[in-house]
Amino acid sequence: MARDRRWDPCIAHHGPEADAFVADYFALKDRRVLFVAGAGFDPRSRTVAERLVAAGASVRAIFFQENRPNALQGLIDRASANTDALLAAIADREVVPVDIFGADGAVTGGRNVVAILNRQQFDGITDIVIDISALSVGTSFPIIRYFLERIERRKGPANLHVFVAHDPKLDADIRSVPSDSPGYVHGxxxxxxxxxxxxxxxxxxxxxxxxxxxxLGRLHDFVAPHDTCPILPFPATNPRLGDALAEEYLTELESGWLVDTRNIVYADESDPVDLYRTILRLDDLRKPVFAETGGSLLVLSPFGSKVMALGALMAALERDLPVAHLEPIGYDLGSSVPTEIAAPNLVHIWLEGDVYPQPRPALLIEGKTAK
Structure with a gap:
């Protein structure tokens, strides 16, 4: 009998457990890995690649290099250093440039990465490993959806893993410069x-x-919601972060978005499954309430912490929820951002694979099952 929720329970590892999982699982001789990651300026770019190599995994890699107009030279230099290190670590690999914006300014990154993946061969691959640490929401979400849909249609590979190096301070120090074109993430x-x-x-x-x-102000205007439930991190590495964010957004909460304090959502900053379950509970509570008056629609907008964005992704995949996003046209790094992370805190989610009982709950795509 199928379970009600696709990832409840969910196979996940954090910190030392994630490191141990990589060292044990990917050292198995029957594992053949396609590794998909970003080759960018983010100091976490090398983290998962280095651990896969240290485990002795059989790896073929695709490194997406996100190209944005008028990138700062400092970011280009960081990206080049990370790319050189990735190329030195994995012999069977390719670096694929991806234009995030088209000539007319339209967001094309998600569509471009899917087109590139459609040209790939997956024969002999047992595990897809996606590292979202150095990928933007606009590219990482479509990549993950692409492989999940392949698995749902029984085209394989069967095992899908998502990794992220959790560092909320670093996420905050990498400041995005938003474009002027809000929209929905591809897919x-x-x-x-x-x-x-x-x-x-x-x-x-x-x-x-x-x-x-x-x-977020531009996205609010774009979504034009009837109600808003902001998501704040709690518990968090910085125990005062939730209060600081509430203070920063006080104008929006009180007069712009008209948020009742009882409608603020709290989710564990370090656990994507917590936010995933919270969003699904909200969806379940609203469906019967609005069933006779046109229904209920949740719209997600993940910003900041990549771990919490992963939780939003899982909920969006399961319930076919729209993800409204404002693609960054560039980035500006804080002065404290290092060139490399010495001891990253890995988070691993085993999205699909041999560990889960069958049949799986159906995956919806625009109201239809992905069969």
């Missing part, structure tokens, strides 16, 4: 495109992050 329009949701009660769930007021 994540969800119910927003269906006529049946035209009159739905729209609830926006933005993940609050420091220094993102302008971007």
């Amino acid at each position: 994540f329009k969800g119910g927003s495109t269906l006529d049946s949701f035209a009159t739905a009660a729209k609830l926006w769930l933005p993940q609050l992050a420091a220094g993102r007021r302008r971007a």
Whole structure:
């Protein structure tokens, strides 16, 4: 009998457990890995690659290099150093440049990475490993959806792993410069495109992050929700982070978005499964309430912490929820950002694979099962 929720329970590892999992599982001789990651300026770019190599894994790698217009020279230099290190670590690899914006300014990154993956061969691969540490939401979400849909259609490979090096301070220090074109992440329009949701009660769930007021303001105007439930990290590495964010967004909460304090959502900063379950509970609670008046539609906007963004991704995949996003046109690094992370805190989610009982709950894509 199928379970009600696709990732409850969920196979996940954190910190030393994640390191131990990589060392043990990927050392097995029957594992053949396709490793998908970013070759960018983020100091976490090398983390998972180095651990896979240290485990003795059989790895073929695709490194996506996200290209944005007028990138700062300092970022280019960092990306080049990380790319050289990745090329030296893995012999069977390719670096694939990806234009995030088209000539007309339209966001094309998600569509471009999917087109590149469609040209790949997966014969003999047992495990897909995706490291989102140095990938943006606009590229990482479509990549993960692409492989999940392949598995759902029984095209394999069977095992899908997602890794991220958890560092909320680093996420905050990497400041994005938002573009002027809000929209939905490629493959994540969800119910927003269906006529049946035209009159739905729209609830926006933005993940609050420091220094993102302008971007979230534009997204609020784009989504035009009936209600807003901001997501704050708690517990968090910085125990005062939630209070600091509430203070930063006080104008939006009180007068811009008209948020009732009882509607603020709290989720564990270090555990993507916590936010995933919280979003699903909200969805379950709202469906019967609005069933007779046009239905309910949740719209997600992950910002800041990559771990919490992963939780939002899992909920979006399971319930076919739209993900409204403002793609960064560039980045600005804080002065404290290092060139490399010495002891990263890995988080691993085993999204699909041999460990889960069958049949799996159906995956929805724009209201239809992915079969």
